[in-house]
Amino acid sequence: DAKTTQPPSMDCAEGRAANLPCNHSTISGNEYVYWYRQIHSQGPQYIIHGLKNNETNEMASLIITEDRKSSTLILPHATLRDTAVYYCIVFNSGSARQLTFGSGTQLTVLP
């Protein structure tokens, strides 16, 4: 699986949009971009994934650049409960089943 690079930490004001970047310049054509988060040592929580097109669900939006070398996870209206470590992972279950978690981004939502 391709490696990802994320900033170690970010702050966001409550109620504002949180934009979390991820670089994955060596991503393969069939690898998906996945986002998980881990709130204070709880089990990782799946957020969203995408291949080429932008995706949106009830939790977040995922914007993938046209060359697929980077992506941004957007939490449209961050709340204090969104404070967590966010992991960007590139993955294709057809090639390998294990998720490789990097260091992630510690997002702190400030009141």
Next chain:
Amino acid sequence: NAGVMQNPRHLVRRRGQEARLRCSPMKGHSHVYWYRQLPEEGLKFMVYLQKENIIDESGMPKERFSAEFPKEGPSILRIQQVVRGDSAAYFCASSPGQGEADTQYFGPGTRLTVL
């Protein structure tokens, strides 16, 4: 629709005892994964199982650790003769086993403390 269930949530063992961690996948999921998170470290893959088969155990320590996913019942991660270095959070995930974007959903974890 219940998510992935793990029990116990907390487990305390003395050095040399055995630890058994159980994982019940989400309904309809036939693939199970175990990950370990040591204190202040990231999650590391341990093993991937389907019913009655170990598919990938490349992340399992060579000794004392074993995993199974029987035809009936939960998946079990077994640690024999525990040592203090086994203290960690153990997370189980499950997936339906379909397609190239086979999303894994995680349980709440079992926190093992070895005294």
